Each structure stands twice: as C-alpha cells, then as structure tokens.
Amino acid sequence: MHYYDAHIHADNRSFEELQTMALFGTERAVTCAVGTGYTSIPALRDHLRHLARREPARAARASLPLKAALGLHPIGAGQLDLAAFLGMLREAFAQEENAVALGEVGLERNTPLEHELLLSQLKLAQELRLPAIIHCPEANKLPVTQEVVRLVKESGLPPDLALIDHVNGETLELVRAFGAWAGLTVHPRSLTPAGAAALLAQFGGQRAILSSDVGSDPADLWALPKTALEARRLGVKEADLEAACYGNALAFFRQ
C-alpha cells in the first residue's frame, strides 16, 4: 500500500521520522501551518515561508515529497489584525509555489472571533480556488461540525474543495452528504487505527481521506499503515482502502 498523508506538521518532526514515513510507503504529504504565537505579520510571514520552502526541501532529502498548507489555526483567532493578516496570506499564496492549500483553519472553541477568522480565510480560498483543510474539535463534535458546514456554505467555497478533518461516526455522513471530503484523522486524541478501519468498513472509502496529524503533540507516525492493516483484517475492499489512503487525497489536492 502507498500513502498520501493529508495533514501533518513536518516542522515539529525529525529528519529520521520523515524518512521513516517515506520508508513505509508515504509517497506524498501536506504539512499544515498552525501559525499561532506570532505577534507580528512579518514574523508569521517568515514562518509560512519556512513551511513552504525549507520544510519541503528538508523532506525531499528524506525522500518524502511534501507540499504546504498555509493559514491560521482557530486558536490564533484575535492574535493579529485580520485585514493585514489576510493581505499577507493572499501574497504568500502568490509567492509560494509549494503552497497547495489553505490550512489548517477551523473551529476549536466555536467563538465569534473564530467564526470570523474561519469565514474570511474560506472566502480567500474560494477566491483563489484553493482546497481548504478544516479542523473540527473533539468537544461538541456534531454541532461544531454543523457550524463548519454552515460557514463553508456561507463562504461560497465549493464543498468539493473542503476537507473537514477529525470526523467520527457521528459526523462522517453529514460531511459526505454535504459534498465535502471526510478527514479520518488517526490521532490518539480523536481516532484509533482500529476506529478508522471500522469507519471504512461501515461507510466505505468514498470521500474518505486518512491523515496522521503528526506534529508537536504525541501522535502515531504509523497511523496510516496501522489503519490499513486493521482495515484488511475487517475485510475492507482494496479499492476503498486505496481511495482513503491515497487516491482521494490526490484528487482533493490536484483540483
């Protein structure tokens, strides 16, 4: 099996870890910005430049083809002047050829400030026709995911350009029925490999995209191959597995 890990944070991981991902068959990955903790626009711009230039170059030396998603995570809401931030982000997408998506953006505490930050970034993605990687929190999963769907609709971004991450058994069908991609984020905080495999067995691979979200917190570098192993044990069809492990992410990011 080969893998396309649609959501990692490469800047928090070692060269050897990126190499390990390549060794077990990760053929492509996307590193997502978080972008929190920056107190000025130029400092955040430098950080995004690092993600879009240095990280893909470092990953390439580890034989891991890597692209970048740029944006501001909901926990950074209110951190910087919004209009100035959006101007800088627009410029970054024009300048960084490895920037293939907006992300990761989303909702965490579901506050008005987070709504404003998410909506404005989604509108930019709509304008630039960029795919968007959207985070949903563990708390109040269903209502906050519904809120994310509402904001994607309001932004005008085609659902086909939205990857709504951290889905569970409660939200997967909602996301797919909307026409977005359902992110099965296999991470100790949200979904185990066995849990993701069970979702694939129940719902099939249509519109499902696996990712590991490996970053600064404890996570599982082997999330995707472990999920594939469990999925085969449960009798998930190879075509469904191939779609969730690779093909769907390829379609999503190539648009």
Ligand SMILES: [Zn+2]
């Ligand atoms: Zn993440």
